[in-house]
Amino acid sequence: IAENTLVVYSTDHGHFLGQHGLIAKGAFHYEDMLRIPMLARYPGVIPAGVRSETLQCQVDWPVTFLSAAGIPVPGLMQGVDQLAVWGGDERGARDHVLVENRHNPTTVHLRTLVTERFKITVYRDAAYGELFDLERDPEELHNGWDDPAYAEVKGELLLHFVQAEIQREPTRMPRIAGA
Structure with a gap:
């Protein structure tokens, strides 16, 4: 079993330890919450010591597990x-990741598109959002949402965001005759 089993070890989210004035977990999509470590072992398929900084998401795991099992x-x-x-x-399998938080009516509802370089967050019922250039501002301290220098990037990211949401098909439930 040890020589032909895919084992993955990770967590569901990161944790704030004072970054951005936050403690514990929360609804905010800063890198400290989103970028989580993951270890995978699969003898003969995953070489020891391989590291990747490519965009991945936990929703990828079931598809990857099925693929590994043939x-x-x-x-x-x-x-x-x-x-x-x-x-x-190292090419990566995706060009973006979608993140959302909408647990219940009393929490902040937000959705985020993350690309290799940028992150854009939209809040429900709000005319504001967040746009971070992760290459120039890895600590996410400068919100470029209203910055004229990022106006074109913001438009491109919002279009990318809409397209990503459209491509994300909900799981269709089977129809029951007569229902």
């Missing part, structure tokens, strides 16, 4: 097969 992936699954990336392919 099981066809149902067409409606939202994830992307990351097995090649875990095996050392």
